[in-house]
Amino acid sequence: MAAPIPHEALARGVRAAFGAAARIALATPLAGDASNRRYIRLELSGVTALSPPAVVAMLLDGPRPVSDELGGAGANAELPFLNVGRYLAAHGLPVPTVHLARPEEGFLLLEDIGDTTLWRAVEAAPARAPGLFAAAVDLLVQLQVIGSRHVDGTCVAFGHRFDGRLARLEVEHFVEHGIETRHGRKLPERERARLLAALEPVVVPFESPALVLAHRDYMAWNLHVQGDRLRLIDFQDALLAPDAFDLAQLLTDRTTGTIVSPALEEALIARFVAGRTAAGLPLAAGFDDRYRLCGLQHALKVIGRFYFLEVVKQKPGYLAYLPSVYGVARRLFASLPALAPARQLVVPYVPELAAEAS
Numbered sequence: 001m002a003a004p005i006p007h008e009a010l011a012r013g014v015r016a017a018f019g020a021a022a023r024i025a026l027a028t029p030l031a032g033d034a035s036n037r038r039y040i041r042l043e044l045s046g047v048t049a050l051s052p053p054a055v056v057a058m059l060l061d062g063p064r065p066v067s068d069e070l071g072g073a074g075a076n077a078e079l080p081f082l083n084v085g086r087y088l089a090a091h092g093l094p095v096p097t098v099h100l101a102r103p104e105e106g107f108l109l110l111e112d113i114g115d116t117t118l119w120r121a122v123e124a125a126p127a128r129a130p131g132l133f134a135a136a137v138d139l140l141v142q143l144q145v146i147g148s149r150h151v152d153g154t155c156v157a158f159g160h161r162f163d164g165r166l167a168r169l170e171v172e173h174f175v176e177h178g179i180e181t182r183h184g185r186k187l188p189e190r191e192r193a194r195l196l197a198a199l200e201p202v203v204v205p206f207e208s209p210a211l212v213l214a215h216r217d218y219m220a221w222n223l224h225v226q227g228d229r230l231r232l233i234d235f236q237d238a239l240l241a242p243d244a245f246d247l248a249q250l251l252t253d254r255t256t257g258t259i260v261s262p263a264l265e266e267a268l269i270a271r272f273v274a275g276r277t278a279a280g281l282p283l284a285a286g287f288d289d290r291y292r293l294c295g296l297q298h299a300l301k302v303i304g305r306f307y308f309l310e311v312v313k314q315k316p317g318y319l320a321y322l323p324s325v326y327g328v329a330r331r332l333f334a335s336l337p338a339l340a341p342a343r344q345l346v347v348p349y350v351p352e353l354a355a356e357a358s
Contacts, residue, residue, distance in 0.1 A: 003059075005029070005040060009105045010057055014044060017055075017100040017109055021046035030056070030115070037061070041112060055099055058108040079103045080156050081236040087155040088238075091146045094139075094231045113231045119220035122259050129259045130267075133250070135230050136223055137268050140215075140246050141275035147213020147240075148281055157213060162241035167206035167297055171199050174304035179349040181307045195349075198342035202297040205242040205290040214241035219253045243283060244290040245298075247272050252295035252332065254302070254324040289336075296332040296339070299325055303350070326352035 005027060014022045023046045030039040038059040044051070058081070082103070088095045097111040118136060122129040151158055175195055180186055187195070215222070216237045224231040250256070251265050260268070269291065276283055302325050306318040330353055333343045347354045 003038075006059070006106065009102070010040075010042065010107060010109075013057075013100050013102055013105070013107065013109055014042065014055075018044065018047045018051045022051070027057075042109075052099075052112060054112045056096075056110045056112050058110055060103060060106045060108075078156075079108075079236075080238075081108070083154075083156050084235050084238045087152055087157065088143075088232070088235060091150055093143065093146065094229060095235065096231065096233065113224050113226050113233070116225045117221050118223040118225055118230065119255065121225040122220070126259055130264060132225065132230075133220075133260060133264070133268055134271060136218075136220070136250055137247070137272050138275060139223075139230055139232070140218060140250065141272060141279060143215065143246075144212045144243065144276065145279045145281060157238035158240065160239035161211055162206060162214065162216065162239050162245065163211070164203050164207040167203045168196075170297065170301040170304070171196060171202060173308070174199075174300040176304060177307040177312065178300065178303040181311050183349065195342075195345055198345045199300070201336075201339055201342070202293050202300070205244060205293050206297075208242060210243070210284065211240035212243050214239060214246045216241065216246070218246035218249045220250065220256065221253075242290055242294055243276075244287060245294045248291050248295035249298055252299065252328050254299075254321060254328055257324075257328065257331075292332050292335050296329060296336065299329040299332060303329070323352070326350075329353055330355065 007024070007027070010027070011024055014024055022044055024042050025045040026041075026043040028041045028043075030041055040057045040059065041054055042057055043054045047053070060079075079101070082098065082101055085095050085098065089097075096113050098108060099111065100109040102108065118132055122132055147157075153159070175187070175192060179195075186192075215232070215235055216239055217234050222232070222234040224233060247269065251260060251268060269288075273283055273287065303322065306322055306325070309315045310318040333339055333353060334355065343353060343355075
């Protein structure tokens, strides 16, 4: 059961941010995610004409300034959302304004950027997909260029690397939960080691020393369409990662293939390559393989993650998303002939990844 809304603390926060007369007229919980954050839209009254009519409260799981993925309690001196957001905002990236930060009370008050994600926008109007996904690719190029030209040791993103160690942990997460949790038994150690060794090629892009600033969760669900611009959210786990990783997340997400055709995907990859080159950051050879390997690594991680959330954490509904994730993984396996032996080893445990599965 979700914790109760801290109405009194939020009311104090609204007054602190927008004046003594400001009040919460209506509090509406918004759709959550798989993290420890919750969101509530607060419609306001008693505010001035210069104040927003509504804000979004991000409710934290306590005041701990930690990342969901990258550290335990006390890992960072500041809430990563605030730290990374400040860096991105300082360099002109379209992140929500922070009206008030009260992490010690368990909440932030953020700019309300609406409810229309990039995915919802193209789902409602598929003809908009080429333009909106092109804008997302351009925004990603901008992120990587800024990260290359403005390295900042005070931003926690530059202190974390999505390297081979972390990529291997996520492949192990797939084996632990996508196979072992699914079947309710631990694999014999030799069998497990053989699987992990066969999947080692998906880790190769993460071994590169030439990592770039990455959002880490750059998908159409984490980009909002507000008027004629995109807005960027859920950037708290930003780090340094392979140049292909964010693009692969964007274009090989579980639902993307229903809107982004193979021809459009190819055009968007070419746009990314051209954008980087035009900015003076040409990509090293082998980008196409890095793109596919990053996409497959992420798909495998998600399979494990969904079993972990549904079975271990007892958050219902995630297994319903798996058919589309399996479809992504099948397509990427098929595009990587060198991984055929790994696929043969995985299929007995995950038959949905067989070439003939539908």
